Amino acid sequence: MSTLLKNASIFTKQGFRKQDVLISDHRVLFTDSIDNLTADTIDTVYDLNGLFMIPGFVDVHVHLREPGFSYKETIRTGTDAAAHGGYTAVCAMPNLKPAPSSLANLQPELEAIRKDALVHVYPYGTITEQQTGRGALGKMEEIAPYVIAYSDDGKGMQDEASMREAMQRAKRLDRMIVAHCEDERELVLGGCIHDGEYARLHHHIGINSASEWKQVERDVRLAAETGVRYHVCHISTKESVDIIREAKKDGTHVTGETGPHYLMFTDMDLQESGSWKMNPPIRSAEDRHALLEGIKDGTIDCIITDHAPHSAEEKSRGLDQASFGIVGLETCFPALYRNLVLRDPEHPASGKGAITLEKLIELMCVNPRQIFGIAGPQYIEDGVEADLTILDLDKVWTVDSTKFYSQGHSTLYDGMEVQGEVVKTFVGGREVYDREKGIER
Structure with missing residues (x-):
């Protein structure tokens, strides 16, 4: 499976910059380094314009x-x-x-x-x-x-x-x-x-x-x-x-x-x-x-x-x-x-x-x-493992512990307004969480 992530602001050693990224074979690949990238080689496309990609x-x-x-x-x-x-x-x-x-x-x-x-x-x-x-x-x-x-x-x-x-x-x-x-x-x-x-x-x-x-x-x-x-x-x-x-x-x-x-x-x-x-x-x-x-x-x-x-x-x-x-x-x-x-x-x-x-x-x-010494990316670079988090930094939301996936619900933040929402989480290139679909096992 390959997933194309377009228009994300990615976290690099020099800070954030825009970059299209392909997740393929559990790795992050920068699209400008891939020869013959065609629609036939891509299974899923997400437009992440306005979103941030971090390790x-x-x-x-x-x-x-x-x-x-x-x-x-x-x-x-x-x-x-x-x-x-x-x-x-x-x-x-x-x-x-x-x-x-x-x-x-x-x-x-x-x-x-x-x-x-x-x-x-x-x-x-x-x-x-x-x-x-x-x-x-x-x-x-x-x-x-x-x-x-x-x-x-x-x-x-x-x-x-x-x-x-x-x-x-x-x-x-x-x-x-x-x-x-x-x-x-x-x-x-x-x-x-x-x-x-x-x-x-x-x-x-x-x-x-x-x-x-x-x-x-x-x-x-x-x-x-x-x-x-x-x-x-x-x-x-x-x-x-x-x-x-x-x-x-x-x-x-x-x-x-x-x-x-x-x-x-x-x-x-x-x-x-x-x-x-x-x-x-x-x-x-x-x-x-x-x-x-x-x-x-x-x-x-x-x-x-x-x-x-x-x-x-x-x-x-x-x-x-x-x-x-x-x-x-x-x-x-x-x-x-x-x-x-x-x-x-x-x-x-x-x-x-x-x-x-x-x-x-x-x-x-x-x-x-x-x-x-934990494996995985420290920065988003060409070829790193695709353990990634996609963030919507503009999203303001209110914590509701009844919606936690954890069995524990004791938190200091219940009812608190916070900012920055996880849009997607990828582990080894596989999407395991999406804010619309929830947990994906």
Whole structure:
């Protein structure tokens, strides 16, 4: 099958430019480089005038919940949601049952991916045997050929010696350590939101910033010692940004990510709803400022969703009792395009954005592929794999979580006006989502 995409503005190393593109044999071909292109050689033609073609989004921090928690999400529903959101590749966190710490434990997930994944799915293996941040390490060598990296996401590694050993083993295996940083010695039982002004005004137990940044500080030191490639999950504090910035200056192989909710909101935006509960929590205005500066200067490399679906009942218990986590695959780009590219969340009345569209694509497409070694295009070039997203940047629409493909519906954006809609998603040259027809399996 061959598909001709006419008049799109394509994303290149030099920025956007108009170019007709043929998708053939899973590849992108520029039409001006093809001899004897005739109607007989083309199966489908789309005129994309006014639309934008970019490499498919990549999310290196997604919870697909299968095996073990399929009442929250499955490989099928999670990757349908990813395609709807313009993602062509996701990395699946290991918060699963069984924990993917051995090949035997990993097999059910690999089988579900093979059977049901609509986009590329790269599983994480755990650092510890039970994915608890404590105890014996998993069979890292055994699972190395099958996993993108190692993480105990949801749990910080509590023992320094164990983290050092994990880094040493990951270094030998040429794999990354991807760390949820949370020092449990700093936590107070029952903490549910940032330990800041909102918590004090509304009598909630807070989660302090030191619980994150102290473990970032320790791990950066260990990464410098071991030489491992080290990636910090969902950065939320100004101290973490400062630590990572200095470590990069010193040549440590450290990268980091943050989520859209940390860039758009502060703790004073919170409401008494479980939809505002995630870990780490949305923090102060000072923290948000540091995160915005971090993405501008390259300290923070990626924007992820931390897509974490739960049942409606689990999210209905209010801030104190609800499960941690919200969904994000189907709203990330339009929320950020509206509130980061077209507007500045710190200065909403300025009429200027905080970053450019090109910078946002770098954070959501280019850098994740480079850092994690994920196949697929970083730019639209002649001959690259046809993992593509087509965007209508003029489309203004209102988020309605009842229309999500994800089984999770807890989001901060329900009823919010956003801008930028996914028109089509192609994976390996095959159209898997179209805004008129929906998911195409």
